[in-house]
Amino acid sequence: MDIEAKYRMASLYVGDLHADVTEDLLFKKFSAAGPVLSIRICRDVVTRRSLGYAYVNFLQLADAQKALDTMNFDMMKGRSIRLMWSQRDAHLRKSGVGNVFIKNLDKSIDNKTLHEHFSAFGKILSSKVMSDDQGSKGYGFVHFQNQSAADRAIEEMNGKLFKDCRVFVGRFKSRKDREAELRSKASSAFTNVYIKNFGDHMDDERLKEVFSKYGNTLSVKVMTDSSGKSKGFGFVSFDSHEAAKKAVEEMNGKAINGQPIFVGRAQKKGERQAELKQMFEQMKKERIRGRQGVKLYIKNLDDTIDDEKLRKEFSSFGSISRVKVMQEEGQSKGFGLVCFSSSEEATKAMAEMNGRILGSKALNIALAQRHN
């Protein structure tokens, strides 16, 4: 076994770090568990700001185990640190296998209590009670090493009292999955229909007349301003999902008062707001990207590569707004950045140049992480 493989086995990942936590601070803390070979706080290559996680490499596996058992969730700079075995293979983390979501947690339940309690069902990779400065947010996550442990936890704990609260325990679903699930549930049963763009000349009677042909209506309402004038949109509530569905299918895009109307499932205010917010943020992101261009981090640069040479190598992929090889005392630090004006150019450059040998070394290219 080579040295690297040996110490990798005694490596802990330390997450949720306050940006002010230093290597020195970590070294002092973890040395209490046993001799520490090295510490690495991961930092932004340009700003050197902490990315909020670090590695602690012990000489002895048993010491790493001891640290994991005794120091998880300890406070550093006012934040609870989260320890895991260093696991380079992202598969388990990304796949969500074994990940459990818990809500309606009693506010007194903290990270350690949650961890201890759920340890009864199997080995835990990572767990956390979500919190803010007010304390627990009342929900959290326990990621088990395997699905069978997760299933046991769900089976045994869902709907049970934990401290003074009856908790929900279920498989973790990503926000995207969950939203899609809610949408499909809502769209398979809706009876309320939203109609817009029918202009000023519309009243309840007329709207009812138009939509009654799809089924029984329970209520029909054209929304009006204080003077009683139509706001151009309204709602029709049917007594069956079939009628509502048919109304949407047949009336969406049809012309009323000479203009095409929109007809769709009526969303709850919060749902619509969330959708708009997401759209708005997406647009904002694209605007910012359009203005700033897309930054690529170029790592593993040969020492002989300077700004000039780097620009030359990447110029064929598009217009470059900025090139920088990081230097220290006139010496290349072995990494730099290239900023393209569009994501298409950057993507192309990355696809073609990643792994390319320049000088004596193979380029390692990554998209720049975004902050704030």
Place this chain on the structure above:
DNA sequence: TTTGAGCGG
């Protein structure tokens, strides 16, 4: 009410 974030040299 509440379905994270996260892996180097």
